[in-house]
Amino acid sequence: MKAADPARVIAVARTWLGTPYHDQASLLGVGCDCLGLARGVWREVVGPEPFPIPPYSRDWGETGPREVLAEGARAMMPEIAPADAPPGALILFRMMPRAIAKHVGIVTGPDTFLHAYERLGVIEEPLTSAWRRRIAFAFLFPAR
Structure with missing residues (x-):
């Protein structure tokens, strides 16, 4: 599977800067959560979303045996080692030790x-060591 042009992924992602945070939304300039941001970038870079996202709660998947986000990404995107995640890669974070990546x-x-963060909306910020150590999975957007 050929990967999308990383410069295009980044350019599209940056158009979402300043979009307010809104749980379960994916509307450029109107509102999105972190998954909604990734979905919006997918639609612009890759094409229509391959399947509908079921409703989810804020506390979904705090624990559990399944890496739901990673499984979904793995079905549609080439997976790469988190340490090798280049610009343009989608990264999934484990926000608490032993919790699933969400x-x-x-x-x-x-x-x-770049990510959508509650109360801040879509922001671009340093990938500090605190963020880096939380990266659990990394994927590349496929070419259209």
Whole structure:
């Protein structure tokens, strides 16, 4: 599977900067959560979403045996080692030790990433060591 042009992924992701945070939404400039941001970038870079996202609660998957986000991404995107995640990669974060990965971001540079964060909306910020150690999975957007 050929990967999408990372410069295009980053350019599209940056158009979402400033979009307010809104749980379960995916509307550029109107509102999105972290998954909604990834879905919006997918639609622009890859094409229509391959399947509908079922409703989910804020506390979904705090624990449990299944890595729901990773399984979904793995079905549609080439997986890469988290340490090798280049600009343009989708990264999944484990927000607490032993919890499943449930936060999503997009790498925008060697030390920066973009994500939707509650109360802040879509922001680009440093990929600090605190964020890096939480990366559990990484994927590449496929070419259209």
